[in-house]
Amino acid sequence: MYDYVVIGGGIVGLSTAFSIHKRYPHAKLAVVEKEKGWASHQTGRNSGVIHSGIYYKPGSMKATLAKKGSDSMVRFCQENDIAHDVCGKVIVAVDETERENMNHLYKRGLQNGLQVQKLSKKGLLEIEPHVNGVEGIKVSSTGIVDYKKVTEKLADILSKRGIDLLPGTTVTNIEEHTDEAVLDTSNGTINTQFLINCAGLHSDRVARLADIYTDLKIVPFRGEYFELKKEKSHLVRNLIYPVPNPDFPFLGVHLTRMMDGTIHAGPNAVLSLKREGYGKLSFNSKDAFDVLTFEGFWKMAGSNMKEGLKELVRSFHRKSFVKSLQRLVPEIQEGDVVPTHSGVRAQALLKNGQLVDDFFIIPGKRSIHVCNAPSPAATASLEIGEVIAGKVPSLTRKMIRL
Template identity: 50%
Template sequence: MRSVVVIGGGIVGLAVAAELASRGDRVTVLEKEKRWGAHQTGHNSNVVHAGLYYKPGSLKARMSVAGNASMVAFAREHGVPVDVCGKLVVATSEDELPRLHALASRAEANGVPAKLISAAEALDYEPEVACVAALRVESTGIISYAGVCDALVRLLDGHDLRLQSPALAIRTVGSHVEVATPQGVVRGDVLVNCAGLQSDRIALLAGLQPSARIVPFRGEYYELRRTELVRGLIYPVPDPTLPFLGVHLTRMLDGSVHCGPNAVLALRREGYRWRDVSLRDVVDVARFPGTWKLARKFARTGVDEVLRSLSRRRFAESLARLVPAVEESDLVRAESGVRAQAMLPDGSLVDDFLIESAPRQVHVLNAPSPAATSALEIARHIASLT
């Protein structure tokens, strides 16, 4: 029986651990926080993505489409709340129609059930939406990813699950990998790094020179007071020239409506507020050449995102493009999230999941959205690599 050490207790790390345990491995999971899924998993929009945005044939496309089905099935099997409610991607002007049609073609290439509908048909789904046409995506859902983590932890009963156990040092000794923690040294035959926002640092700690570095982007959200304005999920047509999707509206399982996120550079890897600042993290970002190349390329977009972060009025105006009835007074500040975005030295953002290996080691170095949707598929893929 092999022993495997998994670093990171978010949904990907727990899914990897559960998959390896189901194959007969003895698993130890090390999580530095006091609870499972404390960072990206616990601060995302809880959407089960359909897989329509991603380049056909990419890991994101294949794993998101498969993950949509496997995650919904897992939730239903284990009593985790889930609702496959579908969503609308809306073109709000004529000049967005070519991008909407291109998205429909990509959905078809990826095997995602989606159909183009008229503005009048869109009103049947969302009476308050403003658009000239829309793409209806039936397989998108909402879920409790915290509930998925709880279910995975239950499946790992009998294995060694350790909270408040950060990895302090890593070395390979003969046929084993050793991880030093505050509670002592943990040994395993294989190491799997699923540390999310800290994944590149864990890779460096293990002796790997990762091809990309993590640059944290904070996504800020509001909640909508007048929840009756939104029935399900309303998304904008993405602009392929911009790095992120844009603000959207998502009805949650409890009936609340989440609005956002925008995207601003976080001043701490786990910095959910402007006042959360880490000198080490700021210096790391400033020293990385890719940061400045990205900043030059998207200077105008970056300024717009910061201004929207600081102005509830601007945030409301962005949402009103989709739902004109939204007003500034409707918005209440909600929790933010931080996206662990891998960046290359040339300033380009890593577009696909990035997984790199070394002897007795596998490192998940880029797993932003749709990683939660794809967690069970990522886990199967990693299990095949160990």
């Protein structure tokens, strides 16, 4: 019998286990992951950015935890010798029509307590000499890191502290009773006093296994990236972002220096018909059925049809993708980019067609379910773990194992 079991071997799941262990060091704890390794999906396939929190509504969990998480992530990397770089980024207004939205973003950065600086065109060019813009914002606290390495370090720490790590273990059913949760898995039955669901792309399905029913469903969006050829990497020094379209839920195509020095461009955001589908033609009948029979998806699609079609065109037409990059860096040509990895974002969507805009945690009888943790979840992961650890029962009387 475990005191706590965490489902999910991404950065949020392992950060949660890390925080629970810190709070209750004598608890018997396990992490269950269906893949054979850690950070196999969202964590290991994102842009590697340590976000500042400038985009998020003041007072929201995203805004609060991104800012705190940025600091704690950098501190964790420093304490564990994980390569990272707080290099800052620029957000660029490419023409006069974007000034108003950029000014709104600047004010939001100030409201969120960030170090943000307005840049003239001259100031912008001093930071990114090849960028196209009438003015910009410098966000000093933005950085880069390899989140897969962070996750692997968390796993290493937990393993050395006696936490049971159970990769290659798929949860097939959950029964919650008054005093325990019983998990049927591909490797036998697991009993625990309390369960924490951090299953990412499958978090809604794991919640339903535990008879947690809401009007929320995970809809997967694939993000595709290109990489600048090495001889063109000088066109981008660090990170270049556009002013986001306030009517569209994604940030838009941007340029990011990775820890290995390569420059990645993207992502676009297109519906995926497979929750772990990283190819353009990836398809899973169950995943597709879940999306296409969900009325919330059709309501969302109808209100975002114009931008959604643009994303779809960019997915299949490299020239269109490159045009979106040229708005930021005009010197980039079609022959300067090559395809690289793709990722899939787990976006929670409500039955009324509204995207769940903030982190979303649902309580069960003997469980907690993290059912929406999109970007900046990797940045905020250590802080999300602290929040969840603060919500789980102490189980004090049953934890004396000295």
